[in-house]
Amino acid sequence: MNANNYKQALLAATEVLYTEKTDYLALSTAIKAYKELLLELSALDEDTSAAREDIHHANGKALGTFWAALCVDDIIRTKQFVHGIYNAIDDLKQEGKQKIHILYAGTGPFATLLLPNMLRFPKDLISYTFMEINPISMEGIKRLLSKLEMDDYAINFVSEDASTYQIPEAVSYDLIISETLQAGLAKEQQVAIFFNLMKQSSTSTIFIPEKIELQLALRENGIAAELLTSAHYSRIATVFEVSKNAWNGYLKETSTSVQDRLLDKVDTLVSKDAMNSANTLFLLTHLQVYKEYQIGINESSLTIPLYLNSFSATEEKDRTIQTQYIIDENPRLEVQIL
Ligand SMILES: C[S@@+](CC[C@H](N)C(=O)[O-])C[C@H]1O[C@@H](n2cnc3c(N)ncnc32)[C@H](O)[C@@H]1O
16 A cells, blocks of 8 residues: 555544444444554554563653553544544634644554544644654654655654653644543553643643543442443542643642642542442542543543442441542552541
8 A cells, every 4th residue: 555545544444433423333343444554554563572661750651662552442532532632623723723733742653642633634734743752652653654654744753751841932832632541540641741731831722631530439339340330430529630720720829830749638528328328439530531522431441440448338427538649650549548
């Protein structure tokens, strides 16, 4: 296939990602076709031990290329991000922007979440900054774009750590994308990356995901896994939020950046009545990718409920749950039941 045929094949394979309703069979077939093209174009050798090695940093780990490549298979995640990003770019266009600058922090080897959109918008409309800390992944995306003969797109490749990167003074991004998270905002660097980029961005910059919330919830015991739905979890409180709004709130409390200090501890009171009717405590991750493009509980590996604790079914007093988000080499929400 030549570059043009590959582009047509990519457009055809990803068409289903833009439908409003989700046909799971059609979507998983489409994702399979999309991934085959990505692997072929990037000529990725996933079988080396180097490609499987995560890179560990002061603010959390960055996935090895093999693992980053697997993310595409998380089908609802991939659909909601690709479609949400399309709409965000379209909204910027509708606002009359003649030139849109996008930073994609953590492209992985394929720039999975952006590539279908690059092929759908005029190339002169957008300039791109592709940031990736893993050199093997960076080589993959470069090979892929070159095979597609996209060298005439305005793409700046930056091999830096997005959690500490200093945005050059003359540069301002309209849209910043990063999907560097796992359920519970554990292990990876999403929070440090977004806080670092939010503190340097203008108020009009769109961040995708737009909002990530960690929530405490109670669930009844004994419901078969295949029957569980979001409705079985009764939310107690959102204990941590990553969004531009929340970031502004954190800033008001301190003159220094959030990254230079510990984030506050949050106390949540759970009543004995609530624990007596549903006594298993979970941590939920709610993801608003962009506006109505959201990822619900259990729709993706990113939104799997994490078990925290089982209370007795006859608790006699209310309990306090203390939580604190920690940014270090193993980012996590620390939970203490007092
Ligand atoms: C979960 S993968 C997602 C890959 C791709 N964006 C996708 O959604 O399919 C995250 C990627 O971000 C990169 N990454 C993680 N932390 C980073 C950081 N601090 N700076 C730059 N890239 C980072 C990892 O190396 C990995 O390739």
